Amino acid sequence: MTSKIHPALIVFTVFVFIFLVGPLVIVIGSALSNTTYLTFPPQGLSLRWFENIFAISAFRRTIITSLQIAFISTFIALLIGIPAAYALNRYRIQLPGWLSTLFVLPVLVPELVLGFALLKNFAAEFSAPIFLSLIIGHTLLVLPYVVRVISASLASFDFSIEEAAISLGSPPLKTFFTILLPNVRSGVIAAFILCFITSINDVSISIFMTGPGISTLPIQILAHMEQFFDPTVASVSVLLMALTVGVMAIVERTLGLTFLAK
Amino acid sequence: MKRYSGWTLASPGTLLVVVFLIFPVLATIATTFMTPNGIFAPYISFFGSGFRRTVLWRTIQISFITTVIALAIGFLTAYVVSRAPGWLKSILIIAAVFPLLTGVVVRSFAWMIILGKNGILNSTLVSLGLIGEPMTMLYTQGAVIVAMVYLFVPLMILTLVGVLESIPDDLIQASASLGAKPSATFRQVIFPLAVPGLIVGAVLVFTGSFTAYATPQLLGGESQMVMGTLMYQQAMVIFDWVSASTIAAIMVVITIVVVLLMTRIARRLNPMAV
Amino acid sequence: MTQNLSIQSITAHYGSTKVLEDLSLEIAEGELVSLLGASGCGKTTTLRLVAGFLEPTSGKIELGGKDLTRLPAHQRNIGLVFQNYALFPHLSVAENVGFGLKQRGVSGDVKAKRVGAMLERVGLGHLADRLPGALSGGQKQRVALARALVIEPPLLMFDEPLSNLDAKLRVDMRVEIRQLQRANGTTSVYVTHDQEEAFSISDRVAIMHAGRIMQLDTPEVLYQRPANAFVARFVGFENLIPMDVVARDGAKITAEMAGGARITLSLEQFGTIPDSFILACRADGLAVTDNASVEGIPTKLGLRTYLGRAYQYQCETAAGHLLANGPLTRPLDIGANAKLVPVPEQCTILAPEPVA
Numbered sequence: 019m020t021s022k023i024h025p026a027l028i029v030f031t032v033f034v035f036i037f038l039v040g041p042l043v044i045v046i047g048s049a050l051s052n053t054t055y056l057t058f059p060p061q062g063l064s065l066r067w068f069e070n071i072f073a074i075s076a077f078r079r080t081i082i083t084s085l086q087i088a089f090i091s092t093f094i095a096l097l098i099g100i101p102a103a104y105a106l107n108r109y110r111i112q113l114p115g116w117l118s119t120l121f122v123l124p125v126l127v128p129e130l131v132l133g134f135a136l137l138k139n140f141a142a143e144f145s146a147p148i149f150l151s152l153i154i155g156h157t158l159l160v161l162p163y164v165v166r167v168i169s170a171s172l173a174s175f176d177f178s179i180e181e182a183a184i185s186l187g188s189p190p191l192k193t194f195f196t197i198l199l200p201n202v203r204s205g206v207i208a209a210f211i212l213c214f215i216t217s218i219n220d221v222s223i224s225i226f227m228t229g230p231g232i233s234t235l236p237i238q239i240l241a242h243m244e245q246f247f248d249p250t251v252a253s254v255s256v257l258l259m260a261l262t263v264g265v266m267a268i269v270e271r272t273l274g275l276t277f278l279a280k
Numbered sequence: 281m282k283r284y285s286g287w288t289l290a291s292p293g294t295l296l297v298v299v300f301l302i303f304p305v306l307a308t309i310a311t312t313f314m315t316p317n318g319i320f321a322p323y324i325s326f327f328g329s330g331f332r333r334t335v336l337w338r339t340i341q342i343s344f345i346t347t348v349i350a351l352a353i354g355f356l357t358a359y360v361v362s363r364a365p366g367w368l369k370s371i372l373i374i375a376a377v378f379p380l381l382t383g384v385v386v387r388s389f390a391w392m393i394i395l396g397k398n399g400i401l402n403s404t405l406v407s408l409g410l411i412g413e414p415m416t417m418l419y420t421q422g423a424v425i426v427a428m429v430y431l432f433v434p435l436m437i438l439t440l441v442g443v444l445e446s447i448p449d450d451l452i453q454a455s456a457s458l459g460a461k462p463s464a465t466f467r468q469v470i471f472p473l474a475v476p477g478l479i480v481g482a483v484l485v486f487t488g489s490f491t492a493y494a495t496p497q498l499l500g501g502e503s504q505m506v507m508g509t510l511m512y513q514q515a516m517v518i519f520d521w522v523s524a525s526t527i528a529a530i531m532v533v534i535t536i537v538v539v540l541l542m543t544r545i546a547r548r549l550n551p552m553a554v
Numbered sequence: 555m556t557q558n559l560s561i562q563s564i565t566a567h568y569g570s571t572k573v574l575e576d577l578s579l580e581i582a583e584g585e586l587v588s589l590l591g592a593s594g595c596g597k598t599t600t601l602r603l604v605a606g607f608l609e610p611t612s613g614k615i616e617l618g619g620k621d622l623t624r625l626p627a628h629q630r631n632i633g634l635v636f637q638n639y640a641l642f643p644h645l646s647v648a649e650n651v652g653f654g655l656k657q658r659g660v661s662g663d664v665k666a667k668r669v670g671a672m673l674e675r676v677g678l679g680h681l682a683d684r685l686p687g688a689l690s691g692g693q694k695q696r697v698a699l700a701r702a703l704v705i706e707p708p709l710l711m712f713d714e715p716l717s718n719l720d721a722k723l724r725v726d727m728r729v730e731i732r733q734l735q736r737a738n739g740t741t742s743v744y745v746t747h748d749q750e751e752a753f754s755i756s757d758r759v760a761i762m763h764a765g766r767i768m769q770l771d772t773p774e775v776l777y778q779r780p781a782n783a784f785v786a787r788f789v790g791f792e793n794l795i796p797m798d799v800v801a802r803d804g805a806k807i808t809a810e811m812a813g814g815a816r817i818t819l820s821l822e823q824f825g826t827i828p829d830s831f832i833l834a835c836r837a838d839g840l841a842v843t844d845n846a847s848v849e850g851i852p853t854k855l856g857l858r859t860y861l862g863r864a865y866q867y868q869c870e871t872a873a874g875h876l877l878a879n880g881p882l883t884r885p886l887d888i889g890a891n892a893k894l895v896p897v898p899e900q901c902t903i904l905a906p907e908p909v910a
Contacts, residue, residue, distance in 0.1 A: 023360055024463075031360040034353055035372065038379050038434060041390035044400060048393055102293035109286030112569075117290060120297055127305055128491035128535055130508050131528040134515055135304035138525070154300050161293065181607055182640035182698075184628045186654030186705060193628075200644045219383030221494040225512065236385045240494070243389070252393070255386040262381045266374070 042259065049252035067253040077254065080238040087149075087234065088217035091156035095213055096206065099164030104198070106165070107172040121165040124158045129222035132158060137226040148229045155223040160213035167212065171205030207272055211265050218261070309529040315522055322526040332510070336530070339506040342421060342496075343489035346428040350485045351478060353429070354436025359470070361437065362444040373441070380434040388498040391427040392418065395499070424500040431495060432485040439484070443477030444470065479546040487535045507531055556741050557618025557708035558583045559604070564613035566599055566765075573599045574610070574765045586735055586742040587770075588752035591762035597745045600762075601711050604743065606630050617709055628657075633702030633740070637714040639694040641686035647697050648673065648682040654705035672704040675734070692723045696730075703734065710735065710742040716751065728755050749789070753777065761785050783907045786834045792877040793840060795833045795851075796906060809833075813872020815851045823898045832904040837866050839900035842880035842892050850893030851876070855886055869894060 052064035071077045099121075106118050124132065133155060141151040175198070183193045199206070224234045233241070235254070243251055312322045326332050361372045379387060394400050395417040402414035417423055447470060455465040493508035500506065505513070507527055515524035559581040566574040574596045581587045589597035602608045604615055606627030615622045622630055641650050652669045655661075660668070673679045676696040686694060695715060702710060715731070716724045732755050735742050746752050752759045753773035760770040761784075769776060769785045780786040783794055797809040800816065807827055810816045819827065842865075843850065853876070856868035864879040867886070871894070878894045886892060 023363055027356060027360055031357050034357045034433070035375050037430070039375055041387070041394060041430065042379060042382065044393055045386065045390045098292040098296060101289035105286045105289035113286050113290065117294065120294060120302075123297060124301055126536060126539060127301065128487070128528075128531050130491050130493050130511060131305060131308070131532055132301060134511065134524060134528055135308040136300065137515070138521060139304035139307045140300065154296075158296065158301050161296070165293070176638060176640060178636045178638060178640040179642055181605070181627070182634060182636060182701075183642070183653065184607075185605055185630070185632060185634040186701070187628050187631065187657035188653070189626075189628050197642060201642075215381050219385070221384060222491075222508075225493065226516065236383055236494075239385050239389075240497070243392075243498070247392075247396075251389055255389055258386055259378075259382055262378065266378065266381065 045252050045255045046259070048249055049256045051249050051252075053249070067249040068257075070250045071253055071257065074242075074250070076233070076238050076242075077235075077250075080233050080235045083149075083232060084218055084235040087152050087156055088214050091153050091160060091217050092210055092213040094153070094157045095160045095164045096209065099161050099209070100168050100206070103165045103168035103172060104194075107169055107175075108177060122162050125162045129159065129220070130225075133223035133226040136223070141227060148227055148232045152224060152227045152232075152234070155227055156217045156220060159220060159223055160216050163212045163216065164209045167209040168202060168205050171202040175201055204272070208269070211269060215262065215265060218258070305528075305532065308525045309532065312522060312526045312529050322522050326523070326526050326530070335505050335507060335510050338421070338504070339490055339508075342424055342428065342506060343486050345425050346432065346489045347482050347485045349425070349429045350432045350436045351482055353433050354440055354481060355474070355478060357433075358437050358440035358444055359466070362441050373438070376434040376437045379430075380438065384431060384492075384494045385498075387431060388427050388495045391423065391430065391499055395423050395426070418499060419501045419503050421500070421504055424496050424504055424506075427495045427499045428489050428492065431492075432488060435484060435488075436481045439481045440474065440477055443474050443480075447473050475549050476546040479542050479549070483539055483542045486538055490534065490538075491531050556583050556739050559709055559741055559743070560614075560616040561600070561604070562614040562616070564600070564603060564610045564615065566596075566603060566608060566610045568599075572765060574603070577613075577765070577767060579760060579767065579770070581741055581743065583741055584739040585757045586732070586744060586755065588744040588746055588756040588759045589762055590746060590749060590752040590759050592747060595762040596765040597747075597762050598713060599765075601713055601743060601745050604709075605632055605634055605711060631705070631707050633705060633707035633710040635695075635698050635702050635710070635712045635715045637717055639686070639698045639718075641694055641697055641701075643686055645685075646682065647678060647684050647686065647689070650686065650697055651701045651704055654701065658705065668704055672700045675703075676700045676730075691719050692727065695719065695727055699731065699734065703738065703740075706738075708741065710740045712742065712744045712746075714746055715744075717746075717748075724751070731755065761788055763788075779902050780834070780904070783832060783834070783904050786832075786902070786904060791834045791836055791902075793833075793835050793837070794904070795873050795876070797831055797833055799827060799829045799831075811851065811873045815872065817849055817851070817896060819896075819903075820898065824901075824903045827903055828905065830906050832906055833896060833901055834904050835896065835901040837877040838864070838879045839897050840869075840876060840878035840894040841897055842867055842869075842878045842886065843895060844884070844886055844890060844892050846891070846893065848893055848895055850895040853878075853892055853894055855888060855890050855892055857888065858885065867892075 047060050049067055050063050050065070051060035052066060053061050102121060105113065106121070136151060136155050140146055140154070141148065179201070180193055180197055183197045184190060188196065219236060220234070221236045221240070224237050225240075228234065228237050235258075239251055239254055313319050315321050318324075361369060361376075364372060392399075396402070397414050397416070397418070399417070401417065402411075405411045406414060451469055451473070452465055455469045456462075460468065491508055492506070493512060496504060496506045497509050497512070500509070507530070511524050511527040511531070514520045514527060559579075561577060561579040564574055564577045565572065577596070577600065579587070579600075589600055591597050599608065603610050604622070606622070606625060610623065613623070617630075617632075642653065645653065648666075648669050651672055652665050655665045655668060670679065670682070673682055676699060678693060678696055678700070681689065681693065686697065689697065695718075698715070712731070716727050719727060728751055744752070744755060753776070756773060758770060758772055759776055760767045761776065762768065763784055768788075769781045771781075776785065777789055780789055780791065786794060795811055797811045797817075799807050800810045801808040805821050806818055807821065808816055808818050809827075809831070811833075817833075819833075821827065840851075842855070851871050851873065853869040853871045856870060858868075859866045861879070864882060865885055867878050867880060869876045869878050869892075876894060880886060
């Protein structure tokens with residue numbers, strides 16, 4: 019604010035944001051079209067393509083599967099990621115340095131490779147159920163988010179507060195729930211949201227784990243697009259965007275949007 | 281308190297990563313060295329194939345161009361965003377976060393609508409009389425790059441806004457007090473301090489593009505095959521798992537080399553590190 | 555209610571580093587003992603061992619005759635006041651103070667009454683519903699104190715409780731802490747690196763260094779009669795002069811220092827004097843005189859500074875650099891030859907330092 023920004027730079031920024039938001043507006047417009055092919059701007063308005071989503075059983079099934087997998091894998095990741103993040107911060111000196119590297123490995127290993135490796139050495143090798151394989155893959159996918167976000171919250175947490183509670187007679191496990199968790203609440207919410215969205219949108223792992231009768235929504239969208247290039251996909255996209263908006267609204271309410279910029 | 285409690289708490293996660301990530305990935309890579317045709321046979325055949333060399337080269341090319349463009353757009357935009365007044369900054373950040381939280385399939389699909397034969401861009405250009413008939417834009421390298429840039433610019437903006445905001449205001453004021461024009465301050469103070477952040481952003485974009493699947497599949501198709509789509513094809517269409525594993529191994533090695541190399545450079549260049 | 559604390563031959567390690575070695579400490583009922591030392595001396599480790607956040611490698615800790623050594627921290631019933639207050643940021647002032655009572659099953663009116671009374675005692679009755687974030691440093695410290703006191707623990711421990719406050723508030727708060735501690739008669743351990751704070755507040759002070767207690771005594775004794783060279787330096791004895799007895803004559807001895815200067819000391823004043831010893835004193839334990847005929851340490855005077863009650867001189871001698879005071883009536887110039895005469899009442903005799 020102190021120094022002025024060159025007008026050309028401002029014009030440039032306006033174009034960048036048009037570039038960012040424009041395509042998504044086009045998707046929304048196409049979803050409302052009443053034609054059988056994709057066009058923009060829409061020729062006439064209708065909601066028929068939204069109805070079509072639920073008319074196609076594959077979409078109905080995969081929406082449910084995707085939600086189930088997102089909830090379950092997020093829940094598991096929080097369950098094992100929060101204690102891990104706690105240990106990594108609280109016992110930093112006692113635990114070896116490679117342990118924290120281990121928890122960012124799922125980010126370092128390409129998702130596509132993780133998906134294929136799980137297929138080859140777990141799903142196919144042990145004929146494991148596809149649903150279970152999907153849960154494991156997605157849990158690994160989102161685990162680093164939990165560890166990273168919770169660690170960031172814990173970095174500003176004063177562990178002597180925990181000791182204060184213990185010295186006043188609160189048992190360690192109870193202290194974890196009554197003192198620690200309430201103070202990293204915003205981290206837990208943020209981690210939940212990031213994990214949920216990441217899982218819902220995942221392609222690279224799920225693509226190897228779909229089989230007869232079971233698939234996730236993004237994979238179903240890809241499959242549908244191979245056969246039909248109609249506004250149904252646009253409508254599903256709008257549904258997913260609505261979910262994102264809903265989630266962002268929750269973040270806004272609970273944490274303020276600047277939280278996302280971190 | 282007690283030493284084991286740290287291990288106890290970290291063990292479920294550790295176990296999950298070791299059993300379901302490290303082990304399967306290492307086992308996948310190991311199989312490429314255990315074929316009957318000799319220890320490096322899959323790699324010799326990968327690099328011996330002109331088609332595969334082209335795919336690898338194309339992937340590197342696309343990733344590199346995407347990284348450069350995303351860096352340039354991201355840095356300039358992040359600079360403006362970081363200097364914007366509070367309310368506007370919030371709106372701009374929302375506008376960057378929203379695409380980031382929207383899935384890769386949806387975002388790629390948007391570009392299919394735009395770039396298709398009967399897409400918006402073609403129909404606009406035709407109706408303006410700029411071109412006689414629709415051009416082929418989909419399934420070109422350009423289409424893949426545009427969509428990849430679209431994919432990664434929000435990430436870059438958000439990363440760099442954080443980096444730029446961490447530069448203390450005093451430094452900028454000090455620069456001005458010493459007689460530097462805003463453009464000089466930008467070039468001589470802000471940019472050098474942002475370099476480590478730029479490198480981190482570049483690593484994210486490069487490795488992300490290098491291992492992408494959905495975007496090149498939707499916008500590049502068969503004609504613009506990259507490492508990710510080639511690997512999927514080998515694994516799930518042709519069922520040549522040794523070949524797919526070889527591609528996986530190459531992707532892992534390149535990713536790790538790029539990450540390690542660049543973070544080391546970033547650390548060395550960080551003037552604010554103690 | 556209040557009980558004595560007995561720390562018996564505690565040894566503790568961090569990983570493979572030994573941080574406490576065979577440390578023993580007896581604190582009587584109602585007594586306030588400070589652990590004083592630089593960072594890394596083991597004072598905070600001692601406190602954390604007693605609190606139960608660390609386990610000793612060997613040794614025993616007893617409170618009121620009951621062995622605490624293997625008892626989990628939350629069952630020890632010790633009131634702790636932390637350096638950074640450690641208030642629960644998500645709980646109100648009253649909830650913070652009531653936290654310990656809640657753990658003890660005290661609830662409803664009884665709890666509210668005890669919390670209210672305690673807040674009144676520390677002068678924060680009007681802030682009961684605030685969150686800690688809205689308090690000043692001094693108020694936070696009072697809440698922390700109230701929270702530790704309300705559970706009526708048999709032992710109170712303070713970990714550098716005043717180090718985050720400004721100088722003025724620090725002095726006020728330490729008086730307040732001492733008054734509350736006296737009124738309750740609670741046995742207390744007070745960890746600090748601030749000598750003035752420790753001396754002003756404590757019944758006895760343990761000066762610690764490298765995991766051991768160097769001396770444990772009342773502030774008066776520590777200040778005037780340090781037991782060894784480390785403590786002497788710590789409490790501000792600038793002059794430590796190694797000497798050897800060269801002659802013993804009834805109630806007097808003659809000792810020689812490096813460079814050959816000799817002085818005579820009376821056994822009546824110092825009790826027994828070993829053959830080899832250190833004469834230790836502050837600057838006011840050496841009097842500067844330009845009378846060349848007296849017995850003393852010859853010196854060439856260096857820089858003179860004005861202290862208000864005396865002049866202080868930087869003195870170069872054959873035994874090294876010394877600090878001495880001279881009368882205001884006779885300022886001496888830089889470069890003048892003079893003698894330094896020990897003032898027996900201000901000096902103490904220490905055993906020679908072991909050769910490192």
